[in-house]
Amino acid sequence: MTGVEAALRGALGADRVRRSVPLSDLTTFGVGGPADLLVETRTSDEIVKALAVAHQAGVGVTLLGGGSNVLVSDAGVRGVVIRPRPGGIRRIDDTHIEADAGVTINGLVRWTIMHRAAGLEAWAGTPGTVGGAIYGNAHFNGRLISELVTRVSLAARDGRACDVAAPGLRFGYDRSRLQQTGEVLLAAEFRVGDGEPGALRATARESLAFRKRTQPLDTPSAGCVFQNPEPGRDRLPDAVPWSAGALVDRAGLKGDRLGGAVVSRAHGNFIVNDGTATAADIRRLIEHCRRRVRERFGVELREEIVYLGEFDVHTAD
Numbered sequence: 377m378t379g380v381e382a383a384l385r386g387a388l389g390a391d392r393v394r395r396s397v398p399l400s401d402l403t404t405f406g407v408g409g410p411a412d413l414l415v416e417t418r419t420s421d422e423i424v425k426a427l428a429v430a431h432q433a434g435v436g437v438t439l440l441g442g443g444s445n446v447l448v449s450d451a452g453v454r455g456v457v458i459r460p461r462p463g464g465i466r467r468i469d470d471t472h473i474e475a476d477a478g479v480t481i482n483g484l485v486r487w488t489i490m491h492r493a494a495g496l497e498a499w500a501g502t503p504g505t506v507g508g509a510i511y512g513n514a515h516f517n518g519r520l521i522s523e524l525v526t527r528v529s530l531a532a533r534d535g536r537a538c539d540v541a542a543p544g545l546r547f548g549y550d551r552s553r554l555q556q557t558g559e560v561l562l563a564a565e566f567r568v569g570d571g572e573p574g575a576l577r578a579t580a581r582e583s584l585a586f587r588k589r590t591q592p593l594d595t596p597s598a599g600c601v602f603q604n605p606e607p608g609r610d611r612l613p614d615a616v617p618w619s620a621g622a623l624v625d626r627a628g629l630k631g632d633r634l635g636g637a638v639v640s641r642a643h644g645n646f647i648v649n650d651g652t653a654t655a656a657d658i659r660r661l662i663e664h665c666r667r668r669v670r671e672r673f674g675v676e677l678r679e680e681i682v683y684l685g686e687f688d689v690h691t692a693d
């Protein structure tokens with residue numbers, strides 16, 4: 377690891393590269409072991425440089441955004457973890473803006489409201505960054521963030537960058553091409569309209585209030601653990617809603633606990649950390665929920681959250 381560490385320090389500056397950094401502090405679940413090397417990049421150029429250096433050294437790279445949709449293993453993540461921070465936002469023309477990967481969705485919403493740009497205000501309260509939102513095609517209230525995306529800048533794992541128009545990203549519910557290709561998001565362009573800041577702020581407040589009413593925001597979690605089942609892909613018994621949270625609820629799993637991991641009583645699709653959970657507790661509780669829902673409804677739930685690092689999966693509980 378010392379070779380790649382020295383090369384990264386040479387390319388980006390010594391202060392940007394840290395060794396054995398605990399990732400629990402950088403994820404909303406509050407669990408997870410250390411990254412061998414954590415690189416905090418400030419620009420797209422720095423992401424590209426870090427990718428090229430790691431590629432040349434043959435060392436694996438993992439991207440970490442706001443850490444709000446990941447479960448990091450207790451053993452941590454080997455190789456290099458790149459964490460883009462914080463990045464900039466630019467107006468491209470009257471109807472488009474561009475945000476770097478490390479910009480938080482909340483920061484983006486604040487910027488658009490201040491700059492009278494309409495379209496993103498309802499995304500207020502979505503944790504995480506532009507990079508994570510594009511990777512998983514974040515959704516809220518029946519809308520997908522991809523509906524607002526017109527173009528992105530990507531880098532391949534060897535650092536080669538390219539621009540891709542939205543149709544080339546193969547967006548779907550919880551899906552983008554980044555999940556297959558391993559490409560890294562550098563920046564995304566969004567379509568915006570004209571807005572009056574007072575009205576935009578009111579919509580943002582409504583979204584925040586809705587989240588406060590429906591989600592356990594005072595306990596560490598990674599939001600929804602499972603994707604909702606999809607018509608055409610899954611089969612559900614009659615009169616059962618197409619909602620992972622409802623399936624967990626109807627299987628009687630709310631409040632179930634393994635170690636410090638608990639199925640939220642407020643929202644069946646949230647697993648919360650009571651402050652003592654390990655990543656292994658959370659992973660075991662996920663398998664427990666999946667098994668119980670399968671036994672009860674014949675549906676195989678798929679994760680919305682992403683696992684980073686190695687897990688030793690025990691399905692028995």
Ligand SMILES: Cc1cc2nc3c(=O)[nH]c(=O)nc-3n(C[C@H](O)[C@H](O)[C@H](O)COP(=O)(O)OP(=O)(O)OC[C@H]3O[C@@H](n4cnc5c(N)ncnc54)[C@H](O)[C@@H]3O)c2cc1C
Binds near residue numbers: 441442443
């Ligand atoms: C309380 C709470 C509420 C939530 N509500 C919602 C919601 O309403 N809708 C919703 O969709 N999600 C929700 N989430 C989940 C989460 O906020 C989103 O999935 C978010 O978009 C993840 O962004 P992130 O930056 O935190 O990504 P991370 O969790 O850091 O990473 C997620 C994945 O994206 C990859 N990634 C990150 N950055 C890049 C990049 N630059 N290039 C390539 N890959 C990258 C990572 O490697 C990882 O595989 C919620 C989470 C919490 C904790």
